[in-house]
Amino acid sequence: MDITIKGLHFSYNGKPVLEEISLSIQKGEIFAIVGPNGSGKTTLLKNISGVLTPDAGAVYLDMKRVTDLSTRDIARHLTAVEQEREVGFDFTVREVVAMGRIPHQGRFARETQKDKQKIREAMELANVTSFANRPIRELSGGEKQRTFLAMALSQEPKVLLLDEPTTHLDINYQIQIMEIVRQQTRTGLTVLMALHDLNLAAQYADRVALLHRGRLLAIGEPKEVLTPSNIRRAFETDVVVGHNPLTNSLYINTVPYRRKVSTPLGKVHVICGGGSGVAVLHALADRFSLSVGVISPLDSDFQAAQRLGAKIVIDAPFAPISPKAYKENLDTMRSSDGVVICDTPFGPGNLPNLRAALELENKVNIYVLNPEEIEKRDYTEGQAAQLVRQLVRSGAVPISSIKELKRCLAVDYCSTDRGVN
C-alpha cells in the first residue's frame, strides 16, 4: 500500500509542529524519518495513522484519505506500535498477540482457524513463542517490543508504522527487530518508522526523510540525505560519514566538540601508521598543532589525523614512499618543534620515515615510544631496529607511555631552555 502525504500542516496549541510536509512512500519500502528530538517525527506518524487530524493537507493510503476512513477500516490496513506502550493488567503474550485480530473479528467471534494460524505465524516471526504464556508485564524491554511487533503482524497490516522501535533495546534486539521488519517488506508490507539512530536508518531504510523543526530538510536514499552538511543543519553537530564495508551501508560518527587551540605550545610531527597514532594524536591535539606523515589515505591514523585537523603528508597506499613525499615529510619535520615516533610496525614501505627522522641530526627533539620493543614491530630484518637504536643513541628521548609523552612535551615547550634533554 502506498502512502501519500500532501501539504500537511499540524499545530498543537497554536504552535506549528509540522509544516508543508509532502512525501510519498511506495509499497514494500522501508522509510525512515530521522531528526532531532522535538522535530515532529512522532507527530508526523500520528497524523499518518489517523490518531491526529492534520490542520491542512491530507494523508492518503493508496487513493483514500485517512480521515475519511473509519477507525476500523484504518486498522484493517494500517497499524502502529507507538513508543513506550504500557499494558494494563496481566495479559499473556498470546492474549496480546491475539488482540491483533480484533479488526478482523466480530465482537464475540471465537478465533477461527485463520486467526489461530496468523497468531501462530506472527509469534514465530517475532520469536516470542517460547514465552507465549507469560504475562507481558513480566517481560524485558526487548521481549515486550517483540510481542508488540507480533501483535502488529498478526493484524496483517499493509502499512506498519513504528515509533522508535529500538529505543532502550540492546543492539542484538535492535538488529532482530529490524531484520524481522525487513523480511516482512518482501511480502509487500510498507514500513514507516521514526528513528533517532542514524546508523540504523542508514543500514535498513530504503529511503530517509530528515525532519528539522517540523519541516522536511531532505528526502532520498540514505547516502543523499545523511550528509555531514544536512546532519549539521538538523542536529547542530559535526559528523563524519563513512562507509561500513561489513554492511555496505553508511556509518555516521559524531565528532566530539573540541576547543580550538588558541595558541598552540608548538608544532609536533607524528610518525605513525596502522592505528598506532590514534591515541597519541588525540592526546596532543588540544595543545599542539600537529602534522602526520608519510601516511596513506587508507590508514586508520589518516582518519584520526584528518578529524583532528592535522597537516598530513600523503602518499599512495601499497607502494613505497615516493621521493617527493619523503622530501615533503622531511621539510615538515624540520619546521617542527618536536617529532614523535609512535610504536608503529615498520616494514619496507614506511621505513623511509625512520630514515628521515635520522636525517634531522637531532636538530629537532625526537621522542620514541617504546624503543626497546622495536624488534617485535620490525618487519625489515633488523633495519628498523637498527635505525631506532641509532636515533636513541644520538639523543632521541625514549618514552614508555602517552602520559609520559604529554608530560615531557609540556615540560619541554613550557620552559624556555629547550633541548636540555
Next chain:
Amino acid sequence: MRRSPRGYRRRVFVILLALAAVTLVAGVIVGPVYIPISDAFSYLIGRGTSADGSPSVSYLIISQIRLPRVLLGLLVGCALAISGGTMQGLFRNPLASPYVLGIASGASTGASLIILLNLHGVLFLSLGAFIGGSLAVGIVYQLAQERDRKTSVYTLILAGVAVGALFSAVTSFIIFLSSGTERMTDVIFWIMGGLGRANWTYLYVLTPIVALGSVILIVFSRDLNALAMGEEGAFHLGINPETSKRIMLGVATLLTSSAVAFAGTIGFVGLIIPHIMRLIIGPDHRFLLPATAIAGAVFLVWADMVARTVVQPAELPVGIITAFLGAPFFLYLLKTKKARM
C-alpha cells in the same frame, strides 16, 4: 499458572451459575423466621398457597420480604460489580471502583436532602439519590473535557476525588443540621447502605436497567481489552477510544447510580469482586465482566444474609459485612496468588 483455557473458564461459569441458584434459595430460607426448604421451593416454582387455599405465613414472608430483598441484592451486587470491573478496565487501574467519579458522595447528598426535607413516597429517596449521583458525575465529566472533546482519565480521577469531597462536605452539613433527630440516624444508615427497603416497585424499576446495562457493557467488553493497550493502542486495533469510553462510562454510571439509589452506598463489592474474578478467570474482559456480574450478585446476597442474622433481631448495615468479608479474602488472594497491582 494463570492460563485460562476454554474448559477452565466454562467450569468457572458453571460453578458461578450453580452458586447463584443456591443463593436464591438460601436467601429465601435464611432469616429470623425459619422457612422450610420445601416452602421456599414451592413458592419459587409458583405454587405458594397452603393446603386450604389461603396464603400461608411463609408465603407472605417470602413474597413480601425475603424474595424482594434477595432479588434486590442480586441486582445491586451485579450492577456494582460489573460497573467496578468496567471502571477498572477503563482506568486501567485495579484500584478503581464504581464510586471513583463521585457517584457515592453525590447520591448520599441527594438522599440526605430528601430525608432532611422529610419527603415521603416509595421512589422519592431513590430519585434524590439518583439525581445527586448523576449530578456529581456530570460535573466531573464536564471538568475532564479537554480540547477536541477528548477526556483525560487522569483528570477524571482527580476531578472525581475533588467533587466527591465537596459533596461529602454537603452531606456532613446535612447530618449536622439534623443532629439529634431520627433523621440523622436515617441519613447515616442510608449512607452505610442496605437492602432493607426492598420492595417490588424497586425491582420493577431496577431490573430492566441492570439487565440492559449489563448486556451493553458485556457487548463492549472487547473494547476494554483493546484499551488495555492504551488509547492509541486501542485506536490502532480499530477501536475508537473516545466512543467506547463515553458509552461505557455512561452505562457504568447509570448502573451504579441506580443501584445506589435503591440500596445506598454499599462499598467494596465494586472494588473487590472484579479484582477477585480477575485473579480467577484472567484479565480478558469478555469473560471477566459476565463472571464479575454473577459473582457480585451472589456475594451481596450472602453478605446480606450475614447482616440480617448475625445480631438478631437487629440488622447490621450490609456495607460493614461486605468490607469485613471482602477485604480479608482479597488480602488472602493477593498474598497467595502474588497478584500484581
